[in-house]
Amino acid sequence: MTRWSDSDSDTVEYEDGEYEYPIQDMPEEYVEVSTDDAPHDELEGDAAVGAAITRAGSTAAGAAKDAGRSIAGGFSAMRQVRQASKLRANARAEVREIELGLEEDRSLLVHREDVARNYDDIVATQTSAIQAAQAEIDQAQADLDEQSTKSKQLSDDLRRMKERHEQELRPYRNLMDSSRGRSDDAAKALANARRAVKSAEAVVAEATKRRAKRIQDAHRAVDNAKERIRAVEEERNALQADGATDEAAIAKVESELATERASLQMATSDVERVTQEAQAAVDRAQQDLWSKQREQSAAEKVAETAKEEATTHKNEYDGRFKEAQAQERAQEDAIKTCEIRIRDLSKTKAAAEARKDDAQAVLDEANEIHAHPETTEGLRQRIANEELDLADARADLDELTATERELRRSTRGARTVFVVVAVVVLILVIVLIWFLFFKQ
DSSP: OOOBOOSSSOEEEETTEEEEOOGGGSOGGGOOOOOTTOOSSHHHHHHHHHHHHHHHHHHHHHHHHHHHHHHHHHHHHHHHHHHHHHHHHHHHHHHHHHHHHHHHHHHHHHHHHHHHHTHHHHHHHHHHHHHHHHHHHHHHHHHHHHHHHHHHHHHHHHHHHHHHHHHHHHHHHHHHHHHHHHHHHHHHHHHHHHHHHHHHHHHHHHHHHHHHHHHHHHHHHHHHHHHHHHHHHHHHHHHHHSTTSOHHHHHHHHHHHHHHHHHHHHHHHHHHHHHHHHHHHHHHHHHHHHHHHHHHHHHHHHHHHHHHHHHHHHHHHHHHHHHHHHHHHHHHHHHHHHHHHHHHHHHHHHHHHHHHHHHHHHHHHHHHHHHOHHHHHHHHHHHHHHHHHHHHHHHHHHHHHHHHHHHHHHTHHHHHHHHHHHHHHHHHHHHHHHHHHHOO
């Protein structure tokens, strides 16, 4: 419900307080217009308008003044709430700090009292632990010295073993290398011999082919000579049968026949000569082939022997080398076993030293607590002081919490007005910017 007052500035009252508005900004449904003294002529109307304007101006000024007071009050209220919240947070942090310190001191006091009560048992237990740890350290050190000496001895033995193996294997390695070189040379000689045999076989084949061709040509020459003789004899017989033939022509044919017979005799002699010459060439090629084959056979035997020798020497060297490697690996394994043992002993010694240091630290602390009971008494007094400080700090925290709660309750309205005004101003600024830049 709303109502209008008759004060200098028209206001509208809500359930949660009064808010002033200039009369000209009021919504039409909330403005009450009195019509009891309404003017009936133009002059009275003008006077009424002037009075209304004056009253509206006065109302706007009052509203602006009250709004300014509301904004300032709301801002001040928010600042006061923030300060109260900060004071409360600081007080809570102080309480927490005192609580932590008190808890730590109480734990320390319990520990010192427990040590003081059980001092004799602690001294006996830790002294025994220190002695046991020291005995373990001494034993581990003795074992370490023994294993280090053994590892050094094994390393020296391995070095001498490698030198001895190198000296023992050197002759067998040299023999293996030389025999492998001979085998390689024999294999190359065998390859050359095989190429020579192939070349000789090609020469024999070519000589045989050439022999056949020459003999065939020689026989063909004999056949040709016989054919020519037969033709000349037929011509001579024909001339002799013809009684009218000139004797000179017959003599000429006879002379031709004698020439062909001499040619036949020569061709027949060539057959025998060519056959002998061609066969001699084939025989020479065959002899050379047989010689190359014998050389190949000898090279094969040499290569086989050299290969077997090289294989034997290699197998002998490999056997001795593997045996030497096995001995060296066994020695290296023994060295690795020593190194592993040394690492384990080092860890054992380090663990014993750590236990000794821990026991010594406990013993030293027990001696300090036993020798200085005044420190424990001072700790009790400090705890009592801290308990008093904690009670005061908690009381302050409760007071600040109540103050903050009351301040928030009492300033809720002012802070709400401040927020609403800030939102309205922001909206107005946005509307103004929109009107200026987007309505042009």
